Amino acid sequence: MSEPSARPAAQDGLAFERPLNELQTKIAELRKLNSGSHLELAGEIDLLEDRLRRQTAEVYAQLSPWERVNVARHAERPLTSDYIQLMLDDFVELHGDRVFGDDRAIVTGFACMEGLRFLLVGHRKGKTVKDRLACNFGCAHPEGYRKAMQKMRLAEKLGLPIVSFINTPGAYPGIGAEERGQAAAIARNILDMFEIRVPIVCMVIGEGGSGGALGIGVGDRVGMLENSYYSVISPEGCAAILWKSGDKAPEAAEALKLTSKDLLRLGLVDKVVEEPLGGAHRDPKGAVERVKRQILEWLRELMALPVDELLARRHRKFRGMGTPIGVTRA
């Protein structure tokens, strides 16, 4: 997992944003000046806006994997709470795992969107400093995973499909987490999600941090937002182990093939949902709308399938991931 601490300049994965932000500031200033009807200024603004669009498209087309990881972690990137607020017509939060506690790092509740009812499950990172601490920066404990499963079982009983939002640096590595069976909680969720007899749609909206992500990540459809990542280990963790230096995180990010395009190419996700120009943080509403359309399309498609067929396909989908050389399929 990553600590939200300052990084050395060499690792500043958001340096590419600076010229774009400068251009944006300049346009904003000109706009202020142009409160009247200065035609010359209006032309200048148009030109700059055009330049900003082109430059943003260019920069974002060429982001390195490490830079994308940093976009996925961007402070203004829409979080699960934003999707709840912007996307849903109704949301009833349901708390607690009925055994130990209520892990704020995972939110669960009944949701309604364009007349469709479902259970929403998602990692929660928090917006303010206080929130972020309460949510443990999106790093869930076993009770979070158990809460998710307890609510998913309820959804199954009520015939509600499940939508899961993935955005975590990883499950929390701590003493209490180990005492209460972090590994077992994640494993149990993965196992049980293959049995849940309602459609499950998963969307990686930011960080897909390893087992902590997969713990709510087994679905009939798994999508990724364009600038999100999904990885077996954080780039920092991988760099520390294989390169013996956390500074090599950019190299590790490259090697791990963790971008949405990579996951799609490897057949590990079903679709990449494109983000608005310059990333979801530049236009949260636009990003949320695109995710919403995709979820609705998938839910309608999946709800038409017979349940046994749904479960058989879910199994086949993951069964076929990563086939070694020498396997002959009947």
Add this chain to the structure above:
Amino acid sequence: MAWTRFGKKKDMPGNLWTKCESCGALLFRKEFEQRHRVCGTCGYHFTLPARERIAITVDPGSFAEMWTGLLAEDVLAFNDRVPYGEKLAQTRQKTGEDDALVAGAAAVKGIPCALGVMNFQFLGGSMGMVVGEKIALLCEHAQAQRLPVVLVACSGGARMHEGAVSLMQMAKTCSALTRLHRAGLPSISVLTHPTTGGVTASFASVCDLLIAEPGALIGFAGPRVIATTIKKELPKGFQRAEFLLEKGQVDRIVPRAQMRDELARLLAYATGRDPVAAFAPQPVAAEPEPVAVPAAPEPPPGGKGRRRARPPKDG
């Protein structure tokens, strides 16, 4: 989730002696190996290579290995300092194994089962596509043949070199286990030192019965990652088998010397056989001659050995 290297064992002069990772006692290698790598002084259970594990677990001649020749594909073209493809080739040559799991059909005290054993010698027993595929195949075979499944875990977790493909093996193995369980067939997981990361967080923790070897390090995150995260020293015995038993995470702790008997007994209960009959004398391989242990050489400078095997780092 990912595996890492452990401290390399320091071999003693002439390779005749080895030093206990736990208590520092000098162990005469031949005798130590005859004790199946359990320290005669403190009872510390060393990591056991897969083939040795199979030899002491199943009835002589009963193991029929399956799915040999499955090889990992370097789908990421992963390159840290050595390209993954090269690393695989070297490790295959060094270990004589295709990958980190040996699997097949076997019998334990006459009870047929499907057996999969992880090999820590192969890239830290890390789980990539080959391990995931073989576990899925093993479960499917067991389901078709109506056999119980026994899985012996020993792994630092998912294999980083296969990226998210290795992560998804957690789902693949769980999916296969779900189907096995739904078909009414039992599974037993034997957790040995060390088992962490994506292996603990998938098939190894969701079998019907969880058995641990004494002192085995078993957990989600590696102790070093936890210590770094919480910036505190970890309590004594944290993440060891005894700790897990106390916290309600495993069914039993079984010493290596009794593992075969215990497995037979549990398999008997799990497959509708008489657990008492499972203990009836069975033909076993002839007991080896006791080894004459010579006087130990002077301990090398540095004195006591490490208290423990170096804990794994983990993500």
